Amino acid sequence: MKAILITIGNEVLNGQVVDTNAAWLAQELLAEGIPVIEKWSVSDDIQAIVQALQQASDKGDIILTTGGLGPTADDLTSEAFAQFMKIPRIFHAPTYAKIEILFNQLGRSPSDSHLEQARLPEGVDVIPNTAGTAPGMHFLYQGKHFIAMPGVPFEMKAIFDPHVKSLLRSVNSGPTRFSHTFYTVGEGETFLEDLIKDITRKASANIGFAFLPDLYKVRIRVDLDSNSKEDYDHWTAIINQIRDRLGKYRVGEGDLTLEKAIAQILTRKGWMMGTAESCTGGHIAHQVTSNAGASDYFKGSIIAYHNQLKVKYLGVNQTTLDSFGAVSEETVKEMALGALDALNTEVAVAVTGIAGPDGGSVDKPVGTVWICVALKSGKLKTKKLQLRRDRLLNIRASSTMALIMLYGILMDE
Amino acid sequence: MKAILITIGNEVLNGQVVDTNAAWLAQELLAEGIPVIEKWSVSDDIQAIVQALQQASDKGDIILTTGGLGPTADDLTSEAFAQFMKIPRIFHAPTYAKIEILFNQLGRSPSDSHLEQARLPEGVDVIPNTAGTAPGMHFLYQGKHFIAMPGVPFEMKAIFDPHVKSLLRSVNSGPTRFSHTFYTVGEGETFLEDLIKDITRKASANIGFAFLPDLYKVRIRVDLDSNSKEDYDHWTAIINQIRDRLGKYRVGEGDLTLEKAIAQILTRKGWMMGTAESCTGGHIAHQVTSNAGASDYFKGSIIAYHNQLKVKYLGVNQTTLDSFGAVSEETVKEMALGALDALNTEVAVAVTGIAGPDGGSVDKPVGTVWICVALKSGKLKTKKLQLRRDRLLNIRASSTMALIMLYGILMDE
Numbered sequence: 001m002k003a004i005l006i007t008i009g010n011e012v013l014n015g016q017v018v019d020t021n022a023a024w025l026a027q028e029l030l031a032e033g034i035p036v037i038e039k040w041s042v043s044d045d046i047q048a049i050v051q052a053l054q055q056a057s058d059k060g061d062i063i064l065t066t067g068g069l070g071p072t073a074d075d076l077t078s079e080a081f082a083q084f085m086k087i088p089r090i091f092h093a094p095t096y097a098k099i100e101i102l103f104n105q106l107g108r109s110p111s112d113s114h115l116e117q118a119r120l121p122e123g124v125d126v127i128p129n130t131a132g133t134a135p136g137m138h139f140l141y142q143g144k145h146f147i148a149m150p151g152v153p154f155e156m157k158a159i160f161d162p163h164v165k166s167l168l169r170s171v172n173s174g175p176t177r178f179s180h181t182f183y184t185v186g187e188g189e190t191f192l193e194d195l196i197k198d199i200t201r202k203a204s205a206n207i208g209f210a211f212l213p214d215l216y217k218v219r220i221r222v223d224l225d226s227n228s229k230e231d232y233d234h235w236t237a238i239i240n241q242i243r244d245r246l247g248k249y250r251v252g253e254g255d256l257t258l259e260k261a262i263a264q265i266l267t268r269k270g271w272m273m274g275t276a277e278s279c280t281g282g283h284i285a286h287q288v289t290s291n292a293g294a295s296d297y298f299k300g301s302i303i304a305y306h307n308q309l310k311v312k313y314l315g316v317n318q319t320t321l322d323s324f325g326a327v328s329e330e331t332v333k334e335m336a337l338g339a340l341d342a343l344n345t346e347v348a349v350a351v352t353g354i355a356g357p358d359g360g361s362v363d364k365p366v367g368t369v370w371i372c373v374a375l376k377s378g379k380l381k382t383k384k385l386q387l388r389r390d391r392l393l394n395i396r397a398s399s400t401m402a403l404i405m406l407y408g409i410l411m412d413e
Numbered sequence: 414m415k416a417i418l419i420t421i422g423n424e425v426l427n428g429q430v431v432d433t434n435a436a437w438l439a440q441e442l443l444a445e446g447i448p449v450i451e452k453w454s455v456s457d458d459i460q461a462i463v464q465a466l467q468q469a470s471d472k473g474d475i476i477l478t479t480g481g482l483g484p485t486a487d488d489l490t491s492e493a494f495a496q497f498m499k500i501p502r503i504f505h506a507p508t509y510a511k512i513e514i515l516f517n518q519l520g521r522s523p524s525d526s527h528l529e530q531a532r533l534p535e536g537v538d539v540i541p542n543t544a545g546t547a548p549g550m551h552f553l554y555q556g557k558h559f560i561a562m563p564g565v566p567f568e569m570k571a572i573f574d575p576h577v578k579s580l581l582r583s584v585n586s587g588p589t590r591f592s593h594t595f596y597t598v599g600e601g602e603t604f605l606e607d608l609i610k611d612i613t614r615k616a617s618a619n620i621g622f623a624f625l626p627d628l629y630k631v632r633i634r635v636d637l638d639s640n641s642k643e644d645y646d647h648w649t650a651i652i653n654q655i656r657d658r659l660g661k662y663r664v665g666e667g668d669l670t671l672e673k674a675i676a677q678i679l680t681r682k683g684w685m686m687g688t689a690e691s692c693t694g695g696h697i698a699h700q701v702t703s704n705a706g707a708s709d710y711f712k713g714s715i716i717a718y719h720n721q722l723k724v725k726y727l728g729v730n731q732t733t734l735d736s737f738g739a740v741s742e743e744t745v746k747e748m749a750l751g752a753l754d755a756l757n758t759e760v761a762v763a764v765t766g767i768a769g770p771d772g773g774s775v776d777k778p779v780g781t782v783w784i785c786v787a788l789k790s791g792k793l794k795t796k797k798l799q800l801r802r803d804r805l806l807n808i809r810a811s812s813t814m815a816l817i818m819l820y821g822i823l824m825d826e
Contacts, residue, residue, distance in 0.1 A: 072622075289718065302715065
C-alpha cells in the first residue's frame with residue numbers, strides 16, 4: 001500500500017511553519033512498511049482541498065491529511081471532506097461532549113465555534129484526540145482510506161499512535177518498503193558513490209540508493225521495494241557489503257546516528273563529557289542532551305559567551321585573550337582544558353568563533369571558528385573552520401564538526 | 414503571479430529530512446509578493462517529476478524545484494526537465510569547468526559522474542552556484558517560469574539570493590499578497606478569535622485570517638490579496654485595530670518574535686541575562702543566541718546537568734537537593750539566584766525537570782518541570798509545568814515557557 005500526505009494550511013505555504021509533521025509521519029509509515037509516494041501542501045481553501053483529495057485518491061491507497069480541524073474560521077478540512085464525499089455534515093454529540101468536559105475542567109464554556117467544530121461528515125469514524133479538541137476522522141471512499149488528523153504536532157502524534165497505527169495495521173496487506181541508512185563523515189557524496197559503485201551496480205532493480213549530503217556528513221540510504229524473502233536476503237547482503245566497504249567513513253547506521261554512536265562509546269568507557277561554548281551558544285549541549293539517557297555521559301557545560309566567563313570559569317588567561325584574541329587556537333585550547341577541570345570530565349569539547357552575520361575583521365572574517373576536543377589523558381585536537389555569513393548555519397556546522405571530531409578522538413582511543 | 418514549490422527526493426518522503434527549504438523559500442517569495450499556492454514533494458523518479466512539472470504548470474506561474482541536481486545516480490532533475498520539455502541534454506562546458514576548478518583547489522579531479530552532472534537541457538539558462546557543484550537552471554516553457562535549485566540548503570540559498578531573486582523581480586508584475594503576523598501568549602486560538610471577531614467580520618473578502626497555535630503561543634496572521642491602494646489601506650486599518658484589541662496578549666508582530674522582543678527590552682534597559690539549565694540542556698541559551706547581536710544582552714550559561722555542578726557553580730545547597738530533590742521549586746529558585754551571582758547578570762532564567770521519556774517517579778512523573786526567572790532587584794517568579802513523555806517536545810515547551818515568563822517579568826518592570 002502507498003500513502004500520500006496532504007498538509008492543509010496557509011501557514012505551511014507562506015513559510016511560517018516548517019512542516020515537521022510530514023517527516024515524522026513518513027518515518028512512522030515507513031516503519032509500518034507503507035512508503036509515502038508524494039506529499040502535498042494546500043491552502044485553507046475548500047476547492048483546493050477537495051481537488052487534492054481527488055488527485056490523491058487517484059494515486060495512493062491511503063491518504064492522510066493534517067491540519068484544518070480546529071475551531072476557527074480558517075479550519076475547513078471537515079467541510080472539504082463532506083463536499084468531496086458529497087455527504088452532509090451533522091452535529092456529532094460525543095465530540096461536542098468531549099470539548100465541553102475539557103472546557104469545564106478549565107472553568108470555562110465552549111463557544112459557538114466549537115459547535116461548528118463538532119459538525120462532522122455523516123457516518124465518518126471519529127478517531128479520539130486525547131491531546132486537544134480537534135477530532136480525527138477516518139473513512140473509506142472509492143476504495144481508498146482517508147485519515148484526517150490535526151495539524152498541531154503533539155495532537156497529531158497523540159492521534160496517530162495508537163489509533164491510526166492500529167487502523168493501518170488492520171488494512172495494510174504487509175510491508176512493501178524496507179529502508180536502511182548509513183551515516184558517514186570525511187568524504188563527499190561522489191567519492192562515496194564511487195567507493196561502492198561495484199556493489200550498487202550488481203544490486204537488483206528493486207533496490208534504490210541515495211546519497212544525502214548535509215554539513216560534513218553524508219547519509220547513504222538503501223531502499224528495497226518488495227515482499228519476497230529472496231529479495232530481502234539479497235538486500236541484506238548488499239547492506240553488509242556496503243558496511244564493510246565504508247570502513248572508517250561509517251560512523252553509524254540505522255537508528256545509530258553520530259550523537260548515539262558517541263553516547264555508546266562514552267557509556268562503554270564509563271566516561272563523562274562536557275562542553276565549553278562561545279559562538280555555538282549551547283547548541284552542542286542541546287544536541288547531546290536531545291538524546292534520551294544523556295545524563296549517563298553528559299555532565300554539563302559552561303556557555304562562556306562573554307570573555308569574563310572564559311577567564312572566571314574556564315581559566316583562560318587574560319594574556320591569551322589579549323595576545324591572540326577570543327577566536328584563536330590558543331584560546332580554544334585553554335577553554336577545552338579548562339572545561340575538563342571545571343566540569344571534572346574525561347572529555348571536553350570547546351568552540352569559539354564569529355557566528356555572524358556581523359562582527360568580523362580582516363584577520364578574522366565572519367565565519368572563523370576554532371574547535372578543540374581534549375581528553376583528560378592529555379590528548380588534544382584542534383581545527384579551524386572558515387564558514388560564511390549565515391548565523392544559524394554557522395552554529396549548526398560548528399556543532400556538527402565538533403561532534404565529528406569528538407567521535408574521531410574517541411574512536412582512536 | 415503565483416508559485417508552486419516542488420521538492421524532489423526520496424529523503425523528504427521517507428522522513429529522513431525535514432523540508433526546511435520550502436518554508437524558507439515561501440517566506441522569501443512572499444516578501445517578493447509572490448504567494449506559494451501549493452507545495453509538493455515527489456520521489457527520485459523521472460515519471461513522477463515530469464508529471465509534477467506538468468501539473469504545476471497548469472496551476473502556477475512560477476514553478477521552483479529543489480533537489481536532484483547532484484552528481485549521484487539518484488539525481489534526476491536535469492533529465493526530467495529535458496524529458497518534460499522534449500529537448501536533449503548536452504554537455505555544458507562552463508559548468509564542468511567550474512566543477513574542475515573546485516576539485517583542483519582540493520587537489521583532486523572530478524569523476525565521470527561530474528561529466529554527467531554537467532549535461533544540461535539544451536538552451537537552458539544556467540544559474541551560477543557559488544556554494545557547490547550543482548548548477549541551478551531557469552527556463553520559460555509554455556509561458557511559465559521554471560527554476561531548478563539544489564536541495565542542500567546553503568547551496569539553494571546561495572543560488573536564490575541574489576540570482577533567482579533578481580530573476581523573479583524582473584518577471585513579476587507586482588505584489589499580490591501582503592501578510593502580517595501578531596505573536597501572542599496567554600490565551601488559546603478560540604479566545605483570540607472571539608476577541609477580535611467584530612473586527613474580522615467587517616474586513617473585506619480579500620483579507621484572510623489564520624490562528625496558529627504552537628506551545629503556549631498563538632500566531633495570528635492577516636493576509637491581503639490585492640494590488641489596490643484602497644485595499645491596502647483597509648488592510649492596514651484592520652491590523653491597527655487588531656493590535657489595539659490584543660493588548661497584553663500581543664508580545665510581538667512582524668519580524669519581532671518573542672526572542673527579539675526580549676532582546677529589545679534588555680538592550681533598552683542595558684541589562685544582561687544568563688541561564689542556568691538542567692533538563693533543557695542549553696536549549697534556552699541556543700534560542701537566545703540564535704538572534705544576531707545576542708552578545709549585547711546575553712552573557713552565558715551554566716548547564717548544570719549533574720547536581721554536582723548545581724552545587725559547585727550555582728550555589729545550590731546540598732541540603733535543598735537532599736530534602737526537596739533536584740526537580741523542585743526550592744532548587745530552581747536557588748539555581749536562578751545562583752546564576753545571577755555566578756554570571757553577574759541583571760536577569761537569570763533557570764529550569765530543572767525530567768525531560769523523559771524515562772526517569773520519573775510517582776511524585777514527580779516524567780514531564781515535571783520547574784522554571785524560575787529572577788531579577789537582581791530581588792523580584793522572582795516560579796512556575797511548574799506538567800508535560801508528557803516526548804523528550805524533544807518537553808525541552809522545547811520548557812524553553813518556550815521560560816522565555817514567555819522572562820518576557821512577562823521584563824514587561825512588568
